Amino acid sequence: MKTITSILTKVFVVEFYQHNASFFLLIGGLCFGFMSGVEHKALAQYFVSSPLLLTIPISCWTVYTWKVILFNRNVLQLHQNEFVFHLSLIKISSRALSIFVVIAEQLLPILMYATFLIIMALGGGMYSSVVYIVISIVALLILSTVILIRELNNPNQEKRVSWLKAYFDNHFKKTFYQFFVEWISRKDLTTLIGSKSFSCLILYAVLFLYKTDNYDARLLGLGVSIAFSANASLAFQFHQFENIHFFILRNLPLRLWKRLFYYTATFILLCLPEFSLLIRNFPSNLHFSTLLSSILFSISLLLIYYTLLYRHHIDMEKHMRFVFFIVMGSVIAILFSVPMGLLAGIYLITGIYLFRKYYYNFEFIAPVHSRK
Amino acid sequence: MLTIKNFAKRYNGVLIVSLTEMRLLPGVYWIKGENGSGKTSFFKSLAGLLPHDGEITFDDSINLKSHPIEYRMRVNYGEAEPLYPGFLTAKDLIHFIGKAKGATSEQQNSLVKHFGIESFYTKACETYSSGMIKKLSLALAFLGNPKVIILDEPLITLDEQTRGLLFQLIQATVAKNVIFLISSHQLIENSTLEIIGTYKISNKEILAV
Numbered sequence: 001m002k003t004i005t006s007i008l009t010k011v012f013v014v015e016f017y018q019h020n021a022s023f024f025l026l027i028g029g030l031c032f033g034f035m036s037g038v039e040h041k042a043l044a045q046y047f048v049s050s051p052l053l054l055t056i057p058i059s060c061w062t063v064y065t066w067k068v069i070l071f072n073r074n075v076l077q078l079h080q081n082e083f084v085f086h087l088s089l090i091k092i093s094s095r096a097l098s099i100f101v102v103i104a105e106q107l108l109p110i111l112m113y114a115t116f117l118i119i120m121a122l123g124g125g126m127y128s129s130v131v132y133i134v135i136s137i138v139a140l141l142i143l144s145t146v147i148l149i150r151e152l153n154n155p156n157q158e159k160r161v162s163w164l165k166a167y168f169d170n171h172f173k174k175t176f177y178q179f180f181v182e183w184i185s186r187k188d189l190t191t192l193i194g195s196k197s198f199s200c201l202i203l204y205a206v207l208f209l210y211k212t213d214n215y216d217a218r219l220l221g222l223g224v225s226i227a228f229s230a231n232a233s234l235a236f237q238f239h240q241f242e243n244i245h246f247f248i249l250r251n252l253p254l255r256l257w258k259r260l261f262y263y264t265a266t267f268i269l270l271c272l273p274e275f276s277l278l279i280r281n282f283p284s285n286l287h288f289s290t291l292l293s294s295i296l297f298s299i300s301l302l303l304i305y306y307t308l309l310y311r312h313h314i315d316m317e318k319h320m321r322f323v324f325f326i327v328m329g330s331v332i333a334i335l336f337s338v339p340m341g342l343l344a345g346i347y348l349i350t351g352i353y354l355f356r357k358y359y360y361n362f363e364f365i366a367p368v369h370s371r372k
Numbered sequence: 373m374l375t376i377k378n379f380a381k382r383y384n385g386v387l388i389v390s391l392t393e394m395r396l397l398p399g400v401y402w403i404k405g406e407n408g409s410g411k412t413s414f415f416k417s418l419a420g421l422l423p424h425d426g427e428i429t430f431d432d433s434i435n436l437k438s439h440p441i442e443y444r445m446r447v448n449y450g451e452a453e454p455l456y457p458g459f460l461t462a463k464d465l466i467h468f469i470g471k472a473k474g475a476t477s478e479q480q481n482s483l484v485k486h487f488g489i490e491s492f493y494t495k496a497c498e499t500y501s502s503g504m505i506k507k508l509s510l511a512l513a514f515l516g517n518p519k520v521i522i523l524d525e526p527l528i529t530l531d532e533q534t535r536g537l538l539f540q541l542i543q544a545t546v547a548k549n550v551i552f553l554i555s556s557h558q559l560i561e562n563s564t565l566e567i568i569g570t571y572k573i574s575n576k577e578i579l580a581v
Contacts, residue, residue: 161496165459170494174464183457245457248512251419252472253444360440361423 048121048129085155177265199227215283221334228298235305243364293341300347379426391578405573419449450513452525458498473516
C-alpha cells in the first residue's frame with residue numbers, strides 16, 4: 001500500500017501543488033500579508049460563532065474541493081497517466097485507503113484551517129460548530145475519494161456532448177474570439193471564476209465603498225490597474241491555448257494587426273462583467289473621457305500582459321513577476337496623477353512593438369504532458 | 373519552385389537538423405528519417421511554425437521571413453498528431469482556417485465530401501477517433517490555393533479506403549503545380565503516387581537519396 005500511495009502522491013498531489021503554486025502564493029500573500037495573528041483569531045471566532053457564518057468557510061472549502069476533483073479528472077485524461085487505471089486490479093480496501101490518503105494530502109490546506117477553526121470553537125465552547133466543521137470536512141473527503149475511485153474504475157469514458165451544445169454546433173458558426181472563451185470555461189472554470197470574482201470585487205470596492213461627493217479619478221485608476229491585472233492569469237492561459245491547442249494558428253496568413261484585433265476582441269469578451277460594472281456604476285462627477293480612458297487602460301494592460309509572453313518562453317511564476325512590476329509601476333504613476341489615457345498609450349505602443357518584434361521568432365517549449 | 377538555403381534548426385543552441393540547399397519543383401517528395409531525426413522540426417520550420425536559420429524562398433522572391441503572410445498563404449501543413457480544441461467542430465475549423473487561407477465554400481464542401489467528413493462535420497472534436505481527427509487535418513491541409521503542402525506522417529491511423537482517396541487527391545493537386553513534402557514510415561513507393569525526389573535525414577543533415 002505504501003508504494004501505491006507514494007506513486008499516487010507523485011501523480012496527483014505533487015502535480016497539484018506544482019500546478020497551483022501561484023494560486024497558493026496569492027492566497028498566502030492575501031492571508032498572511034494583510035492580517036495579523038490577532039485578526040486571524042478574531043475572524044475565526046466570528047466564523048464559528050454561528051452555523052450561518054460557518055457556511056462562509058465551508059463554501060470556500062467546497063469550491064477548493066471542486067477544484068481538486070476537476071484537477072484529478074484532468075490528470076486521468078493525460079496519456080502518460082493511463083497506467084493509474086491498473087489500480088482497479090488492486091483490492092478495494094487498499095485502493096480506497098491509498099486514494100483517501102492522496103485526497104487528504106490535496107485537501108491539506110482546508111484540513112489545517114478546519115483544525116484551527118475547531119480549536120477556536122472548542123476554546124469558545126461552540127460545540128455545535130465543531131460538529132458542523134467535522135461533518136463538512138468528512139463529507140468533502142469522502143465525496144472526493146468516491147469520485148476518484150469511480151473515475152478510476154471507469155477509464156476512457158465516452159465523451160458526451162449536451163443537446164444544447166450540439167444544437168449550437170449545428171446551427172451557428174464560431175468566431176476566433178469565442179474559441180478561447182469557450183475553452184477556458186470548459187477547461188479551467190475555477191481560474192475564470194476566481195479572476196472574475198476578484199476583479200469585480202475590487203471594482204465594486206472602488207466604485208461603491210469609497211463613493212464621495214468629490215470622487216478622485218486616481219482611486220478609479222488604482223482599482224482598474226489591480227482589477228484588470230487579476231486577469232493576467234487568463235492572458236497566460238490564452239497564450240498556452242494558442243501555442244498548445246491551436247498551434248496551427250501560426251501557419252495562417254493573418255496580418256499581425258488582425259491577430260492583435262482577435263486578441264483584443266477576446267479580452268473584451270472576457271472582461272464584459274468588469275466593463276458592465278464599470279459603465280453602469282461610473283462615478284457621476286467624473287468626465288466621460290475618464291470612462292473611455294479607463295476602458296482603454298484596462299485593455300492595454302491585458303494586451304501588454306499577453307504580448308510580454310512572446311518575448312521569451314516563461315512560466316506562470318515569471319509572468320506573474322512581470323505583472324507585479326507593471327501593477328506597481330501603474331499604481332505609482334497613477335498616484336502621481338499620470339492620466340490613465342497616457343499609461344494606456346504607453347502600454348499599447350509597447351505591446352504592439354513587442355508583438356511585431358517577437359511573434360514570428362517566438363518558440364514555445366511545450367510541457368511533455370501538454371498534448372491531450 | 374521553392375528554394376531552401378543554409379537551413380538549420382536548433383533547440384537551445386543544439387543543432388537538430390540542417391540542410392545546405394534544396395530546390396523543389398512541383399511533385400511529390402518523400403522525406404525519410406528515423407524517429408527523432410528532425411523531420412517534424414524541419415516541416416514545422418518550413419510551415420512557419422518554428423523559428424530557424426536560413427532562407428526559404430519561392431521563385432518569385434516570396435520569402436518566409438520577409439513576406440510572412442504571403443508565404444503562409446502558399447504553404448499548408450498537416451500534422452502527424454493533430455490536436456485541436458475538443459469543443460470545436462470540423463465545421464468551425466474548416467470555416468475558420470478556410471477563410472484565412474482563402475478557400476471558397478465550394479472547395480470546403482468538396483474536401484468535406486472527399487474525406488467523408490460529413491458524418492461528423494458538426495460534432496465536437498473531443499468525440500472523434502484518431503482516424504477522424506486525421507481526416508480533418510488532411511482536409512485542412514488542402515484548403516486554399518497552396519503551392520506547397522507538407523504532410524507529416526499522413527498515413528498513420530488512416531483506413532485503406534481513405535489512403536486511396538488521399539493519394540488520388542495528391543495526384544490531382546500535383547497536376548496544379550503543387551509541391552508535396554511527405555514523411556512516412558510506411559512504404560509509399562508501391563502506392564500510385566509518383567515520387568520525384570527522396571531525401572533522407574542522416575547525422576542531422578538532409579541529403580538527397
